[in-house]
Amino acid sequence: MADALGTRWAAAGHELMVAGRTQAKAQALAGKWQARTGTFREAAEFGDVALIAVLYQGMPETLAEIGAALRGKAIIDCNNAVEVEHFTLVTEPGRSMAQHIAEVTGGHVVKAFNLCHARVWQMQPPVFDGRPLTVPYCADHDPAANLTERLITDLGCVPLPVGDLRHAHHLEAMAAIVISLLFTGSDAHTVFNLVDHVPQLPGIRPAEVR
Template identity: 70%
Template sequence: MADALGTRWAASGHELMVTGRTPANARALAGKLGARAGDFAEVAEHAEVALIAVLYQGMDSTLSMIGDGLRGKPIVDCNNPVEVRDFTLVTAPGRSMAQQIATATGGHVVKAFNLCHARVWEMQPPVFDRRRLVVPYCGDDDAACALVARLIGDLGCEPLAAGDLRHAHHLEAMAAIMIRLLFGGHDPLSAFNLVTAEPVPPTS
């Protein structure tokens, strides 16, 4: 996800910086994106907005390494706390990973980009049946949500406000269904596409 989204944002003219729990991997991705690599503190200081993209099994250690470096900053959460045996959420009932990230970092978290496979974000742009992909997002901070809406638009997609951060739990539950379909062999470009609807002419 960091690769797919970062590649598109870099092409849109955004300046990027990359970090990770494995410095060699972060440097390799930074080189691919034409970006700089750094440790968590350096990237947190640099960031106007941060994307956190890790497997849920590594989220606790990642948040520990981030500490409070992103306090008060916009954070994009594209992650899904879904185990792939029974395809259920690993978070507490009614509690989202987005809320966990917000509590741990003190940042303004916006849930987005969690419903499609990385291959969808590699499309330039993601268009299905001549319609732009609609990307739902939710968050509590208006400025952070506006920033994420702009980043969605930079991919050639249509941003769709889906409520405050309490609704992130529902987006993560939707992703559990999507992931189950993908593991079942469905095409990641067609398994679950949210698209803008063209106006339907009234019937007489």
């Protein structure tokens, strides 16, 4: 996700800095984008907004390293705490990873970009049947939401606010369904394409959701 989104944002003219737990991976991404690497604190001071893209198993360690570096900063959370045996959330019922990140970092978290496979974000732009992809997001903080909307638009997508951060767990629960479909062989680009799966009744056209 960091690679897919960062590559598109770099192409749109944004300056990026990479911080990570694995220096070699951070340097590889920075080299791809002609960007710099730094510590979490340096990256926080550098950017107007931070994207956290980490497998949920590594999130506690990552947040411990970030500490208070992102306090008061806009943070985009694209992560999903979904185990892939039964495809259920590992977070507490009704609580989201986005809220946890906000509590630990003191940052202004926006939940976004968590419902599509990375291959979708690599599309230039993500357009289906002539329609740009709609990207739902949740946020409590208007300036952070505005920054996120700009980054969504820079991908060629349409931002869709769906509530404050209390609603982030709904997006994460939907991601559990998406991930289960991907693991069972659905096309990453059309995981919600219902046209091929719903029988057409006389006089009724099945809906298509992308």
